[in-house]
Amino acid sequence: MVDAEDVIAPADGDGPAPVLELRGVKAAYGKIEVLHGVDLAVPKGAVVALLGANGAGKTTTLAVASGQMTPTEGDVFVAGRRVTGATASDLAAAGLCTVPEGRGVFRTLTVRENLRMATYRGVSMGDVEDRAFEIFPKLGERRSQMAGTLSGGEQQMLSLARALVTEPAVLMLDELSMGLAPMIVDDLYQQVGRITSGGVSVLVVEQFARSVLGVADVAAIMANGRITSVGTPAEIESELSDTYLGASS
């Protein structure tokens, strides 16, 4: 069981090091600082939900964690090792997988061709297809269809399948629910919940909190570039309205 303390406690405590940890991370776009000292840890096999209103700094936090952005201060630790400044491609090859906001599928390629992109970690194409179509059978029916002609939910399935088949150790999801019907979002999050039983750690960034709180072990609220609250999904759910309506600062 993962406690809220595990999400904010530093790795040099008594317990095992978190799989992913941000310590005092500050980040800026040009001269405008958007993260003002973020401390966040993702324990092994846990689903950590990072919630907050638009512009809170959630996607920037994910960009720093995945190596797409270098923090101006603070450090990123993966499996106990400081990896600040490591490239996103190196981190991805090591097993940190990011599903970006907006799905990131290649619209002019077929479903199969999109899945071929997931073979970069040495998993064969046959294995990739077997696993992807087992998780999302609907993709199997549309394997020869252009990704751009899939529905929003199917595109998100493809994006998630492409991430899952690489057998990542840490999966980072950015706004999985964006533009999707609630039923499809529930389905996708059920898949996310299932993969953690295999030891995969998940960091989910979400603006629409209801679905992710159903699978999260711990949730954190972010506002104005800071983590303002960490707790169980039930605790966090009660604070959400304050955050989104601007009562929390």
Next chain:
Amino acid sequence: MTDSTPTDTTEGFAARVQELHVPEPKADREALLLKVGVALVVVGLVLILVAWFQASGTASVAEQVPYALSGGLLGIGLVILGSALVIRFSLARLFRYWLARIVYEHQTQTDRTVEALGRIEVALTGGSSSNRRPAAAAGTDHSSDHQTASVDSVGAAHRAEHSES
């Protein structure tokens, strides 16, 4: 499907993370500035040589002055700036190495002293120190015990004197 289990994935992940190339921004910047320093010195020297070569080709002082100013002075400036950078970052490396060496030697010396003290303790106790705690901790306790015993014995003697009187 690949036959990797979750444990394989986790262990493999930790191993791959250990192998990651993580740049040290400060070290990279220092190395770059050191190279820039060397380049500035070289460019400065070339400018001085060119200025000298051009100035030596004419006997007129009025024609030599522009070469001296644009080539010679600029060249000297670059050589000074480049030398400063080279000295600054070469010395930083040297001092870091020197400091690391001192720390290492200090640690080695401390280890030798502790080892020698251990041998002395074994020699003094006739090899029966295996049942005792480490020298540092035991020493503190012994001195404390000894002090308590001494105070007690002084107190007893004092009380005996009072009772006799």
